Amino acid sequence: MLSKEAEKFLLNLRLELMSRGKKDKDIQEIEAELRDHLKEAEAHGQSVESITGGSVKDYIRSISEELPRDKGFIKYSILLLIYLLGVFIIPDLISGDFELNTSVILYNLAVLAIGTVGTIIIVKKIVTKYGDSKKTYISYGIFFSLFMASMVGAQFIIRNHPGIVIAESNQSVNLIIGAILLSIFIIVPLIMKQGFLALFTFLICLPEIIAKIVTGGGSPESESYVWISAIVFFVIAITAIGILIYTSKKEDKKTSN
Amino acid sequence: MSVSDQMMKGLLDGAILGLIxxxxxxxxxxxxKLKERDFPEISDGSIYPVLLRLSKKGYVQTELKKSDTGGPKRKYYTITDKGLEELAVFRNKWSYLNKGMNNLMRSVEDAK
Structure with missing residues (x-):
């Protein structure tokens, strides 16, 4: 059993190497090797500092320099950005509420930047400070709640201040484009054997699809449409969180046995 | 990085290759083993970037085996033919360097 300090160091190492695009296999190997070393070192009364020589940051950098970058890292990062952009836009297209204007472009760019780079930086900072503790999960919760709240707030601002409208079309054209993009964003991840991403795209769009069907193609601003999509979204979110908690508890049980 | 730090970094590669x-x-x-032989000024973790480097260059090969303590599998290192060739080059260079540096440092001391 390793000390909390050692576990925190290994977690930092893993996150740092992951964010630098190193191969999963290499990360697992060096983590296992350092874990083995730390077990012996701690059994002989030494601390993590004996490994890092004082600066965790410098030490992780020295390890990182010797590990090759995963060649697919940049390709997958670009694909992930396109995927996220799709996930943000497709539900609006299906609801028929989509309009391409400068505010929408700025909003999506900001969400992508904060949602990817920002999240990596914040998550790394939180883990570096608190390690694998309750404080970390609470900080994650606060960060993501603030992030979601800002997204909702920004949506209201966009509706009231659309800026320069670049392209707009009627609801049926939006719906057709949305349906085509939805099919692409489900089929391509399935071909790439990324079933989770395909399912995630579908679940994100499901509230709009159900609301559209139930209201008989009603306006996304009508009260019944808003209620139905909100309820479906809530049910999906609760179910997903429930499944995640159940599987993580099952995994914990498996590991402790 | 200071001159002495750079020197230590280069020597550590050869020292570890020699041990393996x-x-x-x-x-x-x-x-x-490095500590037993009084190899100076190394932090415990500094050997791992070196091991990664030696492995990347093909001087050593690794194998995961059950450890004596019965814990999870442990990574063991053995030297390759390429590593033996590199070690021979290192030893040769080191003996020249060692001789040259000793002569030079003696003359520095004499000048004092």
Missing amino acids: SQGETYGYEILE
């Missing part, structure tokens, strides 16, 4: 050439070994054991 004496028989199959693993990270913590390499460190213990």
Whole structure:
């Protein structure tokens, strides 16, 4: 059993190497090797500092320099950005509420930047400070709640201040484009054997699809449409969180046995 | 990085390669052996970037085996033919360097 300090160091190492695009296999190997070393070192009364020589940051950098970058890292990062952009836009297209204007472009760019780079930086900072503790999960919760709240707030601002409208079309054209993009964003991840991403795209769009069907193609601003999509979204979110908690508890049980 | 730090970094590669050439070994054991032989000024973790570098260059090969303590599998290192060739080059260069540096440092001391 390793000390909390050692576990925190290994977690930092893993996150740092992951964010630098190193191969999963290499990360697992060096983590296992350092874990083995730390077990012996701690059994002989030494601390993590004996490994890092004082600066965790410098030490992780020295390890990182010797590990090759995963060649697919940049390709997958670009694909992930396109995927996220799709996930943000497709539900609006299906609801028929989509309009391409400068505010929408700025909003999506900001969400992508904060949602990817920002999240990596914040998550790394939180883990570096608190390690694998309750404080970390609470900080994650606060960060993501603030992030979601800002997204909702920004949506209201966009509706009231659309800026320069670049392209707009009627609801049926939006719906057709949305349906085509939805099919692409489900089929391509399935071909790439990324079933989770395909399912995630579908679940994100499901509230709009159900609301559209139930209201008989009603306006996304009508009260019944808003209620139905909100309820479906809530049910999906609760179910997903429930499944995640159940599987993580099952995994914990498996590991402790 | 200071001159002495750079020198130590280069020497550590050769020292670790030399230790691995004496028989199959693993990270913590390499460190213990370095300490036993009074190899100066190394932090315990500094051997791992070196091991990664030696492995990347094909001078050593690794194998995961059950450890004596019965814990999870441990990574063991052995030297390759390429590593033996590199070690021979290192030893040769080191003996020249050692001789040259000793002569030079003696003349520095004499000048004092």
